[in-house]
Amino acid sequence: MSAPAQRLGSLRGALLRWLLFPLVLLVLINSVSAYHNALDAADLAYDRSLLASTRALAERVAVVDGRVTVNVPYVALDSFETDSLGRLYYKVTGIHGEFVSGYEDLPPVPAGIKRSEIYPALVRFYHATYRGTPVRVAALLQPVYDDTMRGIALIQVGESLEARHVLSRKILVDTLWRQAALVLTVAILSWFAVRFVLRPLTLLTEDVASRSSSDLSDFNPAQVHREVRPLVHAMNGYMDRLRQLIAGQRRFMADASHQLRTPLTVLKTQAELALRAQEPRAIREVVEGIARTTDSTVQLANRLLTLARAEHGSADEMHAGVLLNELALQVCMELAMAAVKKEIDLSVDAETEVKLTGNALLLHELVANLVDNAVRYTPASGRLAVRVAREPDGTALLEVEDSGIGVPAEERSQVFAPFYRAPGAQQVNSAGAGLGLTIVRDIVNMHGAKITLGDSRLGGLKASVRFPPSA
Numbered sequence: 001m002s003a004p005a006q007r008l009g010s011l012r013g014a015l016l017r018w019l020l021f022p023l024v025l026l027v028l029i030n031s032v033s034a035y036h037n038a039l040d041a042a043d044l045a046y047d048r049s050l051l052a053s054t055r056a057l058a059e060r061v062a063v064v065d066g067r068v069t070v071n072v073p074y075v076a077l078d079s080f081e082t083d084s085l086g087r088l089y090y091k092v093t094g095i096h097g098e099f100v101s102g103y104e105d106l107p108p109v110p111a112g113i114k115r116s117e118i119y120p121a122l123v124r125f126y127h128a129t130y131r132g133t134p135v136r137v138a139a140l141l142q143p144v145y146d147d148t149m150r151g152i153a154l155i156q157v158g159e160s161l162e163a164r165h166v167l168s169r170k171i172l173v174d175t176l177w178r179q180a181a182l183v184l185t186v187a188i189l190s191w192f193a194v195r196f197v198l199r200p201l202t203l204l205t206e207d208v209a210s211r212s213s214s215d216l217s218d219f220n221p222a223q224v225h226r227e228v229r230p231l232v233h234a235m236n237g238y239m240d241r242l243r244q245l246i247a248g249q250r251r252f253m254a255d256a257s258h259q260l261r262t263p264l265t266v267l268k269t270q271a272e273l274a275l276r277a278q279e280p281r282a283i284r285e286v287v288e289g290i291a292r293t294t295d296s297t298v299q300l301a302n303r304l305l306t307l308a309r310a311e312h313g314s315a316d317e318m319h320a321g322v323l324l325n326e327l328a329l330q331v332c333m334e335l336a337m338a339a340v341k342k343e344i345d346l347s348v349d350a351e352t353e354v355k356l357t358g359n360a361l362l363l364h365e366l367v368a369n370l371v372d373n374a375v376r377y378t379p380a381s382g383r384l385a386v387r388v389a390r391e392p393d394g395t396a397l398l399e400v401e402d403s404g405i406g407v408p409a410e411e412r413s414q415v416f417a418p419f420y421r422a423p424g425a426q427q428v429n430s431a432g433a434g435l436g437l438t439i440v441r442d443i444v445n446m447h448g449a450k451i452t453l454g455d456s457r458l459g460g461l462k463a464s465v466r467f468p469p470s471a
Contacts, residue, residue: 038171054157058142068094089158095151325350350388369436370400378404394469401456416441
């Protein structure tokens with residue numbers, strides 16, 4: 001037993017989810033990447049500015065009377081102490097490590113800090129904390145000399161990170177706003193695009209919903225996209241099969257009502273005659289006629305029901321393991337008494353095991369109809385042969401041939417039509433319904449087989465049914 005199918009949600013929603021979820025993920029990745037790239041660019045710009053301030057201070061370092069000095073004007077000193085977004089701190093250290101000017105407690109250069117390869121200068125950048133405030137410090141080694149001494153002074157300029165933090169927040173907010181606006185725009189456009197693309201499906205749904213129960217015409221595949229056209233073709237194929245089924249049911253009802261009307265009318269007439277009859281002998285004759293008509297009517301009704309089942313049988317009724325040879329032997333045993341009464345020589349060649357996949361009841365009806373027809377239309381002291389074999393290509397073969405009246409070649413294509421009876425058959429058996437070969441044809445088609453009528457070597461008719469190897 002198969003598991004229950006999972007209920008699917010909205011196609012529009014599924015398309016939007018598959019479009020927007022990856023887009024949102026990519027936008028997030030792009031936002032993080034753009035944010036970090038912008039921060040790197042901003043840090044590089046601030047480091048350049050910090051290095052420029054350090055170089056400007058280094059140009060004012062000199063050696064006077066054997067001592068390192070720095071001449072920082074008041075205006076320059078004011079710019080080092082404060083600006084609108086943060087503070088700048090500096091420190092100048094002489095060639096012997098002595099403090100020269102600036103903020104003496106500015107954090108020293110940590111051990112292991114490598115020189116920056118970005119700038120053509122002996123500069124190192126590092127982060128530190130000064131007076132409880134995070135700072136970024138540039139440490140520049142500046143050569144100084146005069147006639148009496150020569151060495152390298154250390155110039156440090158630190159900048160508080162408020163400006164950088166403000167800029168980073170602005171970059172983050174701008175990036176998120178832009179990406180959010182992009183996602184919202186794409187979502188709106190995608191919603192309209194999906195709605196537009198699914199419009200043909202909506203029209204097809206409205207077409208299906210608005211049709212009456214009697215309208216089984218085809219749907220137009222051109223009104224939907226190429227990918228959906230196989231679905232429309234499948235729907236049209238189903239509608240065609242439904243039309244055929246309904247037409248078959250209507251034909252069956254019409255044929256059944258037509259064929260049953262005559263015996264029922266006869267029964268009514270015979271019943272009225274029995275009511276009017278006075279003599280017991282006359283009443284008995286009428287009752288015997290009613291019994292014969294009833295038997296004929298029951299046989300006709302059974303044939304009609306078998307025909308309906310053969311016409312509208314489904315694949316669910318097919319079962320494995322039907323032995324055609326044993327089925328043929330069983331049918332011949334059932335009809336042997338009728339053959340004995342007419343002194344017909346009935347022979348059966350069904351020793352080879354021939355296994356089929358099919359409906360056992362309908363296959364029995366198929367063999368029974370062919371053998372019964374052969375018995376009915378073979379004259380007394382005639383011959384009848386039934387053979388079941390497996391041919392070299394795997395085809396299963398059923399042959400029924402007799403020495404009866406046969407069917408002219410020009411009429412063999414008509415005898416499968418419902419209620420059609422050849423003139424010769426009507427002379428031999430006037431009580432037939434003309435449904436036997438119709439039932440045989442439908443059962444043969446149901447099993448994917450093929451039936452042919454030909455001349456028998458016994459002088460009458462040979463019916464050959466070939467089941468494909470797949471059966």
